[in-house]
Amino acid sequence: MAKFIPLLHFGIKTRHHFMQQEIELTILPEKIADQVHIMQTGAAQLRIAPSRVKGLKIRKRSIDARGKQVVFRIRVIFYIDEIPIPEVLHHEYANVAGAQPVIIIGAGPAGLFAALRCLENKMRPIIIERGKNVQERRRDLAALNKEGVVNPDSNYCFGEGGAGTYSDGKLYTRSNKRGDVQRVLQLLVAHGATEDILVDARPHIGTNKLPHIIQAIRHTILNQGGEIHFNSRVVDIVAQFGRVKGVKLASGEHITADHVILATGHSARDMFELFHRKHWLAEPKPFALGVRIEHPQHIIDQAQYHCAVRSEHLPPAYYSLVEQVDGRGVFSFCMCPGGIIAPCATDKGEIVVNGWSPSKRNNPYANSGTVVQVNLEDVPQAVRYPFALLDFQHEVEERAYVVGGGKLVAPAQRMVDFVQGKLSDTLPINSYKPGTKSALLSEVLPSFVHDALRKALPVFGQKMKGYYTNEAILVGVESRTSSPIRIPRDKDTLQHPQVKGLYPCGEGAGYAGGIVSAAIDGMNCVDRIIFQ
Known part of the structure; x- marks a missing residue:
């Protein structure tokens, strides 16, 4: 039996049997762009003739990869015996020249x-x-x-x-x-x-x-x-x-x-x-600090979609990971499927990395900030000096620049090597255009950040098959997660x-x-x- 959810009507009902109904449908990836299939599936679930459906509007769409078969779950408004009124999204503004x-x-x-x-x-x-x-x-x-x-x-x-x-x-x-x-x-x-x-x-x-x-x-x-x-x-x-x-x-x-x-x-x-x-x-404000981690996108696709090769009907896979390590949060941040690692320094002599993706998310890499909570008690000067966390952040960025050797070349390490404390003999090809240099990230990151990441990454590998691998590269530093000052x-x-x-x-x-x-x-x- 379909679950019927009453809605506020966008149009004006002229007969009592005109209605809008919202239901949830499960659609296979290869059918998600097929409006006729969605209409027929909805009509069957509502137990009405397809001819009575005069229009539909998808309200929410998400991927459910929890089972063996990856599906889309969508919430759809069906207009039954009622012509939908198009929603107007533009706004008319008055001219404000000379106003306050x-x-x-x-x-x-x-x-x-x-x-x-x-x-x-x-x-x-x-x-x-x-x-x-x-x-x-x-x-x-x-x-x-x-x-x-x-x-x-x-x-x-x-x-x-x-x-x-x-x-x-x-x-x-x-x-x-x-x-x-x-x-x-x-x-x-x-x-x-x-x-x-x-x-x-x-x-x-x-x-x-x-x-x-x-x-x-x-x-x-x-x-x-x-x-x-x-x-x-x-x-x-x-x-x-x-x-x-x-x-x-x-x-x-x-x-x-x-x-x-x-x-x-x-x-x-x-x-x-x-x-x-x-x-x-x-006043000082807690923030988070760590690295940007990049995998080949196909590793993330295989882990999240339970497949050897991602279907052309599915977007590059996303992940979100979090773990408590010795009472401190370690978590993925700003995950970019099909993305690129970018240099985000705002001044000379510092390294700051971030990530972005094009609209199609069609680059061969997946990257995410993976960061550790920095609390006020981690920087004792914060008690009396509001800019202590800001200075702490900047010092880490300057160390990354020195270890990288200049020109925004970033210090980097393979994932398993990082956990084992080994200098990587080579680094994988990656998306960071200014270049990466093999380095011990323990020379860049504060010890409590470095230790928390070392403990968290193998645990993330237990949560997501294939994540913990030397095919992944850690690039330092991801430091501008939020403002260290309020x-x-x-x-x-x-x-x-x-x-x-x-x-x-x-x-x-x-x-x-x-x-x-x-x-x-x-x-x-x-x-x-x-x-x-």
Whole structure:
């Protein structure tokens, strides 16, 4: 018997037998793109004639690989004797030229979605971004990958779209309690993302497609009277009598406004230093530190899909692993099927790695950050010095650079060799373009991080067949998992407790972890401005 779930109706019922029904279906991978098959399967489960189904809408789609047969599980709305009304995803914005200004520092997801929310509420966003637009930013990324040259203001972390633009565009989040996740996804679709992100359990855009979407958001903001200033670094947040008045740029220009949203991302260390100089509150925050681990994708496919060769109807396989080691969490982070390891340093003399995937996830490798919790008690200075964890993070990144030998060459080790404490004689071919150097990662990682990883990796191998192998490479270091500093804010107004009108926001302030949660936080900050 089918399970019937009553729904709110999108259309207007004119007869009582018109209805919408939502059911869950199990579909084989080779049939997931066959709308006729889905309609016929649903009609049979609902015990109605297929002719009565006037349309269907897939609400959720996920892969279930727990059994021997991998299947898709989908939740589908069936329109029975009722023509579905197409959902309108675009939004009409008023022109805000001349309206009340809101300064937004940073053009990452928090800043861009804060700007869109300003447009919705007839306020004029003024975005100030230290980096370049997405087109010009490409040249600096090419210099990073090919020459090991870091532009401190334009790199994988800084520039239009923030770190997410060239770091995969994964949209999976558990942030439903923070705000409207679906609204964020709908705005992305309205600006060019595929509607698949509205239904997939782990939505993903892809680094090759995100720049076009970011550019479309920029055009919306500018066309409706907002402002975006690229290559413009904020050097001071101006406040008088405990109230924000605007900002000062490196060029010497002042921009005034009564509201400033600080959405600079987790790598804007100069902003943290600015708070320290002004004696504004900031506090250390736990983060996670480790390595990026890369396997041949076929190993992950075989383990997760229980097959010799992945079906062409299935995407490259994903994994998520977590283990407690001596009371400390060790976990995979930002997993990139069919991905590439990227150099994400934001200054000279440091190594930072991250991962990304194109929309098709068709590279031959799978990589994931594999990191260990770093707590306040791990760095005793954190008790009296708010930047202790930030300094700790930076010291590890500098050691990685020295051990790698320069030009962003990263220290690396095969997995089994790492656990056994052996220097790898050779390293597998991998996706990290600046190059890798065989090294003992014990010379780079803090001992408690190194020891926790050594204990966790064989356990991960017991959980996932084939994971623990010398075909996998560990590349150091994965250190920018989240901000090691939190800038406090009032829980109701979201303003800094010492500076009215200043809204610490997103990942850099310690209130988000990824594209969607950062976007939600940006919108939430604008909502607090409205309801002051």
